[in-house]
Amino acid sequence: MSGSTIVPWVIGNWKMNPAWASSQQWIEQFKQHLQQSPILEQQCHLAVAPTAIALNRVQVQLDNAPRTVHTVAQDVSRFSGTGAFTGEISATLLADSQIGYVLIGHSERRELLGDTPDVLKAKITQALAEGLTVIYCVGETLEQREQGVAEQVVLQQICDVATVISEQHWQNQMIIAYEPIWAIGTGKTASAQDAQAMHEKIRAGLAQLSPAGQQVAILYGGSVKPENAQELAACPDINGALVGGASLNAESFYQIAQAFAANQS
Structure with missing residues (x-):
């Protein structure tokens, strides 16, 4: 069964980029694109994941965008509440700042920063308990x-x-x-057919875990760009994109969002 009735998500993962002046410029350019050629909210959810130091400032700057653009944390602490955990940001503090979404399990966190399955479970537990929506990354x-x-x-x-x-x-x-880890930041991308095949397997796996599995959005990430977005958007079990490098360019990110929105028309 396809997840094609799901409203897609296009999320920009800015990773450890950019400086604040560039972020401001990006936001203004993206607002202009949305003003000039709107993407309806029922066609596509939009979000960006800036660095932790910029989360609230980006959120404030997007408050007056022509439509909702969600702000996503790139990570969350496995520790709850507040306390003596230097450098950590808990789900409690994210929720208190009206940050409602968080990335968990990105391959860079797994490979470079020690996010084991036990750590990921703890992070997901904290995020869900505080009402955050988790974008859980696999590959x-x-x-x-x-x-x-x-x-x-x-x-x-x-x-x-x-x-x-x-x-x-x-x-x-x-x-x-x-x-797919081999496609992140490499310029390589899985073919639309290969991506769809994996998404279909994920969809089937989710359906075995939960009756709600058919309606969970499954996004594709890995060198998504305007040139391949339309083909990816046409796949029935690809419900959006987690965009890396291309999301740092407001026009490219907008074009990717347009491709997924157009597929819902």
Whole structure:
């Protein structure tokens, strides 16, 4: 069964970019694009994930955009509430700042910063408890794909955290982002057919975990750009994009969003 009735999400992951002056310029340019040629909210959800230091400032600058553009945290602490955890930002503090969305499980966090399955479960638990929507990232390495275990790896990454996600959470607070690690920042991208095949497997896996699995948005990430967005948007189980490098250019990000919105017309 397809997830094609799901309103797509296009989320820009800015990672450790850019300086504040560039962020301001991006926001003004993106607002202008939305003003000149609107993307309706029922056609596509829009969001950006700036650095932690810029979260609230970006949020304030987007408040007067022609339509809602959500602000997403790139990470969250596994510790709850407030306390003696230097450098950490808890889900409690994100919620207190009206940040309603958070990325968890990005491959860069897993590979470079020690986010093990136990750490990810703790982070998801904290985020869900505070009412945040989790964009949970999964994906395989090139070696795993060449060994023929890509689907097994990706589905296991979902199963790794499924025990802390309730039926209600699947219905209201979970988004999955599939990002083949070998395509992140490399300029390479999975073919639309390969991406759709993996998304279809993820959809089937989610359906086994929860009746709500058919309505969970599954986003594709990995060198998404205007040139391939239309083809990706046409795939029935690809419900949007988690955009990396191309999201740092307001026009490119807008064009990607347009491609997914047009597919809902």
